[in-house]
Amino acid sequence: MSVEQVPIGPNLFTWPTHKPSLIGSRCQCCGEYFFPVQRGCANCSSTSMGEVELGDRGVLWTWTIQGFIPKTPYNSEETPETFTPFGVGYVEMPCGVKVEARLKGSQPDQFHIGMPMQLVIEKLRTDDNGNDVMVFAFQAAEQEA
């Protein structure tokens, strides 16, 4: 039986594909963007929401490093002994919305506000069926978009 790559949640990013994109909502009334998909607009209360691709590049808006293993509901198969600190940040997408995501890297000198970021889809854990559970994350972009 082959191992499948299953997204951690439905409708978060286009998958499978060689060029994944985050999926969000755009309010048809006020034009605000949201991630993930929303049924109602937190800005203008409209329910006219359209689904849009938010892209795969952005700019780091703020960041930190998760230095200890989170308690459940964190589910990564790690133990306190095997845990590797990971970055967390908000990445400002081209449309302006800032998406919270895991960041690849665990040292402060790897991050600075304003750095270009690239979306990656990576394995978080193996599920009960032996499939890979895939999560979205960002890493430093190799070149300006």
Next chain:
Amino acid sequence: MSEVAIVGIGMHNFGRSPGLSGLDQGANAVREALQDAGLSWKDIQVAYGGSQDAGNADALCNQLGLTALQFTNIWNGCATGGSSLSAAYNAIKSGSADVALAVGFDKHEPGAFNADPKDWGLDDWYGEAGLMVTTQFFAMKIQRYMAEYGITDDALIKVAQKAFYNGSLNPRAWRRQALSYDDIANSMMVSHPLRKYQFCSPAEGGAAIILCNSNLAKRFTSKLVYLKAAVVRTRVYGSFEVYSPCQAKEQGNAPSVKASQDAFELAGVGPKDFDVLQLQDTESGAEVMHMAENGFCEHGEQEHLIQSGATAINGSMPVNTDGGCLANGEPVGASGLRQVFEVCLQLRGQAGDRQVQNNPKLGYTHVYGAPGLSGVTVLAV
């Protein structure tokens, strides 16, 4: 028009109380507040209270007495205590009750909270991916704030140093040992740029405040503190908040901005009028940001205020005189009421070694909680 007076304050010391449930600690706080007021439990006409992890506050009646009073359980994140007090204030102000109680208590396991995404309108993936961690939010908010407004790491260390020094002067604080600059600077990095001693710890404890219609208040005590405003406001669109998978393109005001402005208006005072402040210091950066969000200075001005000692007990703007959340820990249900307890002591002149000098007349408390709400009070003698 009648005013709202605080006639009794009580606390079960924050920290760890092995063998006592959260409810036990809440009941102790209520008993102390009753004693302070010279009242008995049957005098309480309406009560509001809550906890996060220690049960419904109404269960307090089983050990305090079943007296038919109207008791409403409140749950509003870290602003639970502030929300209980606001409800009790409104009960007195509306005339529906003459004597009201706000009570909070909790008993948390050591370590960071582990919230369930579903309780906050989020899907499981958010928690599974490791994003449902409050410490991350506070770190990311101050990280951005430092870059925008020039707040230094040095200032954040000094905020924590002040908290533990104030705690060392407070016989009822949990952390009563002053820490050196190096103790804090060299402590473990929890969530960059914040270290172990710059975060408060989930803890245990209870706090209770008894309110009374001011027309009757003089019967009970000569040490009246007036609750001039008790306001809770939630976030507006664009506010940078905890448990948010995304943030809006344009950043909006924090909920503390609206809460403080409305409280000042209700009380007929301005931010320059205050003598003593309690500002939510979940971590040392929060205290810094909340100084400006509540209108006590401009964004960025905190750096100078902290470096010059303005926020110390003997400074021009004393903040968290009892050691705040950093030295007292955070039993979520009780935390906002601990702030009111401390400001009442200060305004009564009963704060001992940490007493703000020159008879402080006007005090302020501010509690902030997930998923983005603030509860503030204006207190006066």
